[in-house]
Amino acid sequence: SPLRPRATCTKTQVAVLGAGVAGIAAAEALHNASISDFIVIDVNDYIGGRLHHTTFGKNPATGQPYTIEFGANWVQGLGKPGGPQNPIWTLANKWGLNTTYSNYSAIQTYDQTGPVDYVGLLDEYETAYGSVEKDAGQILTQNLQDRTMRAGLSFADWKTKDNMHKQAAEWWEFDWEYAWPPEQSSETFTVINFNDSFYQFSEDNNLCTDPRGFNYWLKQEASTFLTHNDPRLLLSTNVTSIDYSAKDTVTINTSSGTCIEASYAIVTFSLGVLQNDVVSFNPPLPAWKQSGIDGMQMGTYTKIFFQFPPDSDGKFFWEKGANPDTQFFLYADHYERGYYPVWQSLSAPGFYPGSGIIFVTVTAAQAYRAENQDDTTVKNEALDVLRSMFGKDNVPGPIDFVYPRWTKTPWSYGSYSNWPPGYSLEMHQNLRANLGRMWFAGEATSVSYFGFLQGAYNEGQYVGEQVTQCVDKKLFSCDDEPHYENLKGDTTSKRVLQEKNGWLVDSTQV
């Protein structure tokens, strides 16, 4: 009933909204500080959020389906001996997750005429990117104006013009990571983001092919402080509104009419959820917060999976005439940039050998297109691409086919965030800052690692620790994060590059 008295709300000290990486990291920080009075809430029936897998196809040897990852797939930037380690890599190892090194040199290139060797263009791009890095360093250290990655690349003399091979090479190097094209990405913050994972940790990426799913490590980590059937974990619970109008409590309402009254709330919903008004806030978010949310950019990265039968010789069509270790097949379409561009074999050694599974990734406009089309249309388009790459008569009909629709998933609305040009550290801090007792964390609030699992983890842990201090001090309200009502366009001065603005890693030093 709408007249349900407040007294019936479940009461808790901290409500953690979301059981993805950020939410679990926040809850673990509370637990580590001996705060046990918290509740973790998620609309899904599992722990993991965008660490999200499904079963697919059939293992010809066992008859069992394979596990494939609809969401995050790689640990990106592992760590050097003696150097800092990506916390996700540390946890993946702690829980014995199955991963395999992705060898980005094990690539073959194609266009609509079949195999064509333009691998050399990848080196050319990387040389140009080296200049972009120096350029971004200048922008950062001299507090100059940020610009688009496209402008940066152009200044470094990387111009794709109408060369579709170059566009495919650029897609492989850039869009495949950031899920947006260079013109829609900040030069400076792209370089910061790349530095902090791939130079601070390492340039290596390991792909998870664990039958238990990539979120296995997170579930295991959660099980160190949440018992089986723990009443503090409310799965399948849909948050519809958050009332933060009271001085000393935040009230969380769910679609089943239940409510939770907490001293503090940690909101870890994705940027896409926040941008699309899935959850209503009372009072409505102030302009500075709303513009921080609207200014960051949610991407879409869609993996489209096929399982194919082997030929009579037991091999799969992409394995013929290719080095057997080839992991990637890059396609340059004649007309459209990013049209079914990167094909990745899970049949390769170390992944699911013999599986006949190959998947293609699309991003941004091409991902929206694919997600708006029906399965059959997408399957046929992609099969046409495969047939132009490998020969019209060599590609049989698939045994199985599936892809997720991240743009339409109401608990995510997109895949992961990207830093747009002209979005300053102060604007981002407005996305990140708390509103009284309501705090925010997630991959998108991370300056160093936006878009990555380590971003979600670090931010969850950080906010968990901040809230711990609030609870410990039993303060009415603890130290607020700074926010900026008047944005001055000062992007990178020393005044701005501070820990309080989420500048937790000095990217100029890594």
Ligand SMILES: Cc1cc2nc3c(=O)[nH]c(=O)nc-3n(C[C@H](O)[C@H](O)[C@H](O)COP(=O)(O)OP(=O)(O)OC[C@H]3O[C@@H](n4cnc5c(N)ncnc54)[C@H](O)[C@@H]3O)c2cc1C
């Ligand atoms: C396709 C794809 C590929 C990716 N690839 C990689 C990769 O290879 N490597 C990498 O490091 N990162 C990758 N990422 C990014 C990575 O998955 C994210 O950075 C990370 O999982 C985000 O964690 P989070 O806790 O911030 O958010 P989430 O995982 O989104 O957690 C938020 C939780 O809130 C819940 N929620 C949302 N709305 C509501 C509501 N109204 N009520 C209740 N609960 C709600 C959701 O169910 C979710 O569980 C990828 C992401 C995607 C989608």
